[in-house]
Amino acid sequence: MLNKILFIRRDNIGDLVCTTPAIHAVRKKYPHAKIGILVNTYNADVVKNNPDIDEIYIYEKAKHVPEKNKILVWMNNLRLLMKIRKDKYDVAIACGSYSPRLARYAYMTGATVRIGYIPKDIEKSTSYNMALQEPEQPMHEIERVFRLLLPLGIDEIPNKLKIFPSQSEIKRVKEFLKRKNKLLIAFHISSRKPENRWSAEKFINLAKLVLAHNNADIMLLWSPGSEKNPYHPGDDEKAEFIIKSLPQIIPYKTNHLRELIAALSVANVVVCLDGGAMHIAAALGKPIVTVWGSTEQQRWKPWGVKHIILQEQTKKAENITSDQVFEAVQTLLKEISS
Incomplete structure (x- = not known):
């Protein structure tokens, strides 16, 4: 025993x-x-x-x-x-x-x-x-x-991922958003590996396409901190550029992981790069469109949820276009609404 x-x-x-x-x-x-x-x-x-x-x-x-x-x-x-x-x-x-x-x-x-x-x-x-x-x-x-x-003595098929958001953090996110009956799409713009990153300009172009064609709000999420931090580089500068270029977007800065978990939990769809946020979104049961660079799909694809991975032969995320991601978002929205 x-x-x-x-x-x-x-x-x-x-x-x-x-x-x-x-x-x-x-x-x-x-x-x-x-x-x-x-x-x-x-x-x-x-x-x-x-x-x-x-x-x-x-x-x-x-x-x-x-x-x-x-x-x-x-x-x-x-x-x-x-x-x-x-x-x-x-x-x-x-x-x-x-x-x-x-x-x-x-x-x-x-x-x-x-x-x-x-x-x-x-x-x-x-x-x-x-x-x-x-x-x-x-x-x-x-x-x-x-x-x-x-x-x-455990030999079975793995079940779902499990994560349990803080209810107080969820309440805080909802109060911040003050949303009505609209679709909420979360953009998470950060990834550790350089080849898995997607530029701010492409996120901006994608957001413009989504806002023009969908009755939706876009919540912007990112890893906190400066890109110049050698120990924990973040995307504060990238997020600031996107926010200034597109005032319609809703930025939600998450200084702690529990805040990111709560923010992702209230989204209807998540658009992200390969990384921890993608797996959190999968654990929360969120449909995912994800832009990949060199990551191995067999080992790291989202588990147990509807998802579309965009990855091409050069294994560089930046070579994926905004139009390609927009089309994937539309495909996923049709799938989850049918």
Whole structure:
């Protein structure tokens, strides 16, 4: 009987969203077990309010807080790992592709059974005492995480993504928008990878087309911060250019992830680039039109919702035209209205 099960997901927002079906499957299989999860300050809001999780352990990545003393950050993280060790987990599941740092975190939890992926050229792992070889066949990230549950006796098709917006944040968004009976289309204009980015000019052209042909409001969303920030580059400048060029658009600045989750939850359709916002929108059940660069569709496409991915052979998002995205939006609107 497993009494305590810990998930470890130390990477980006979308990766954590893609872990939620596995967490729910473990909750169904072991309804009385304590389920914990180790996440970071950057992605933690993804699992806030999730009823499948009993305890959330949040650590800091030193690169996310450059203003803090690195030694102090490391000491705080060590204390957090010591707390997890004291909680004596039966199983720790290291979610994601193999990395030495992820493996070390799993080992340091002190869990009796430690599950994680190892590369094909490694036969054994000192960190994982129940290691699985990285999958040979292409898989969606959700399926890759689910495969780690095989040692727990869970072998099924993953269900829906799960995310639970803050009701107080939803109320705040609705009060800000002051909308009537109109379609609301959210534009999220940010992406981490340069080849996945789409220019401000193309978003402006797309917005003009949508406003001319649809009875809709457009809400503008973006990653906060300056593009010049070397640690956490944002899109404040890009958003400001779009807002000045198109006063009809409704900007909603989200300084925290919980605010972005709430904003996306009130949209009818989401237009975005590849990234965490896309997976959040999928978890909220939103139809999605997404412009992609180099991302692998098999592994990262939106899960469980109507979607259209626009990606061409050069694997550069900027080569997709505003007309192409507009046509995809119209196609999706017809599909969801029929």
